[in-house]
Amino acid sequence: MSDNNYQGTPLLPKEVLHPFVAAYFSRKHIYQAACQNHGSPLWILESSVLKENARQFAAAFNHFFDKTSFYFAIKSNNHPEVSATLLESGFGLDVSSGAELQTALTLGANDIIFSGPGKTNEELGLAILHRDRTTLLLDSFGELERLKALVSRSDDINPVRVGIRLTTNPNGLWRKFGIIPEKLPTFWNQVKNLSTIQFKGLQFHSSWNLTPDRQIEFIMLLGNILNNMPEDFNQSIEFIDVGGGYWPGEGEWLQFAGTREGIAHKAMDKNLEPVETHYIIPATPIEKFAQTLFNAINKHIFPFVNCRICFEPGRWICHSAMHILFTIVDKKGHDLVITDAGTNAIGWERFETDYFPILNLSRSALQEKLCSVLGSLCTPHDVWGYTYFGNDIQVGDLLMIPCQGAYTYSLCQNFIKPLPGFVKI
Template identity: 25%
Template sequence: MSRHSGLAERVGTPLYVYDLDRLEAARRDLFAALPDGFDVFYALKANPHPEIARALREGDGPACRAEVSSAGELSAALEAGFPADECLYTGPGKTGPELRGAIARGVRLFSVESLGDLRHIGAAATAAKVVTRCLLRINSAHAEATSSIRMTGVPTQFGIDAETLPDVLPRLREVAGTRIVGAHFFPLSNAADEDSLIAAFENTLAVAAGLRRDHGLPLELLDIGGGFAVPYGTPGRRAAYPKLKSALRDALDRHFPDPTDRPRLACESGRYLVGDSGSLHCSVVNIKESRGRTFVILDAGINTFGGMSGLGRLLPVAVEPQSQDGDDPAGPPRPAAQTASLVGPLCTPGDVLGRRVELPDLAEGDLVTVPNAGAYGPTASLLGFLGRPAPAEALVRGEELVSLTRLEQRRVDESGPL
């Protein structure tokens, strides 16, 4: 049984449980791995629950800032208490209405993906009679990390190709309602190891320093991106980065040797901050055999833990080893008794959470736990498919239940003449 099995039995499943103590430990660990003076933007796309975001802003130690990419995420950030003028608004498809709304609510810092994107920001700012601060997102020509999810060095909707910046920078500087104050990089996601992460960050610092030196790119603020890793939906621990702080200090000394002329540094993280704080508890609905294969059917599927499933999410999800000693997490794990596919309740063969998963001996009604499920959970899933209710989300601190919520979808009837 898992630590939160009693809560799952009381509330029902599927149930996400987010442990605020783990959340705050991740924040402490990330700030401790970085040189002093770094800003950390929390990417709300990983988990926009306002209480999750609030916990990353409050409490002991340095506070995170918010990175948002939609009006909904901005609302969650503001509800969590983040000042609007300290939020970073990102994304390649910012529309006129959302830009006007964000500026009206006080957002002044934007990441820019292209000249057209900057012009849209400028038009909204000019209409509001304000000037926005803008970071140019740079798509570097080369990517250092080859074993992680590459986010740069390839044709993409994200960022301005670095080789084109000398030609486009004069036009970028001329856009009314905007002031270029720095650069934004995001070279990789979920780095395979610490060396990959360090190589990516060192390359980013070198590219940024070269663009400033050779082409006059303003660098008041430099966001070097993320890539901090944590397992997703499988047992394991958050990555540790014992070499990162000294490696970044050395790279800054090489590329920005004058501390008085050094940009303010920032990075961003979503999954690392929240991933291991969450667990998904679900119930076994049925177990069946089909042509020599076993299928364990759960009440949670890709509508509950889709995690970018429609975008080719990597399988398999695995369950947390169950203890033989009740709720004692130190008890010996129950050995695997079978290999089966974990599938959900939806009427589609695509509703598969994991294939060839090693499982204990399970029966109908048993609870199983998917660990490291704090990032890319309900809001990254197919919540509306087949009209099933969203899973409940519980926040706990120690043995205290802090809040219990559930997302709801509602149709808005605005019938009338066209």
């Protein structure tokens, strides 16, 4: 969207927010019982939500594509129970380190893709050892050379399966990933005659996406590349992995500080006062996302390659399946409370810019009130939010922030306070 057409960040309508909150209040007895049994603070994983998200995501793409595979990105939530539940749903696992690969192997995953730059020789060795369950996505020419040195002649019988990751943006920080598409012919010439390494496909990842626009742009570029690649290369492709980054259908909910207007406001040294106004950047529904990607792949890829299409969802799958609960331990004023949990539980200062409703399960009401809800860490940036839903707030009240399953638990850290407990329901 050009600045000339920018009309400001849309407001989050109460017609969207209030039903969202009401749905969780209707289940408050379940969350309260979990805390009574397991203490506060507490992470709650709803396995039924996780499985339904996996079903819905796969169904959206399987409606259009004949051959698909789905790999949950472990980095988005690395609790083993999350991956174990998704294995039960027929997903494979997408790992980005030796530690994640070991987790996937321990869980019994039989279909693993190993992506990411800078794989160590030890990590490559683990993938080689478990080549029957792992496909390596090579990230560079140097990684190919190191892999060649690690495999042995005896591997001719059971070669290591590899894909090639392509760089989607040759400028900026994203150029750290993969090889630039223009070097694909050179890479192919180096790998195609190896008896111990077998090329199987391509992968790209275009960061997080509220819309499919960036993926469509690269799919068009990839189609032009495949049109100019030799026939033996195209025939050898068994899969094309279009990565992850799919944003949940609710869109991105923001505090004023997280909007373009708020960032400009701060740059002018103007104070950002917390208000009850919240903002939303809409996201494309996954069904529309699937249709749009299919149309692009059908037009630009399938004329040259008949292959399986792979997806690496993380955030979309686990976002709404996990919630964090904590208790008020101090009330320092009518508009300031302190909780028994600190934001070390999520690992970053998320709620200074992102908005998620705080629900007072002890005094539920579809009324949002101003109150700074802060954690118990020795830092002023220990913020849960500036409002809560309820008719009052007092010491001992149990609060919940729903939809905290993505890029929170994986980032938690033992900073000052111990980490919350965990329970799967």
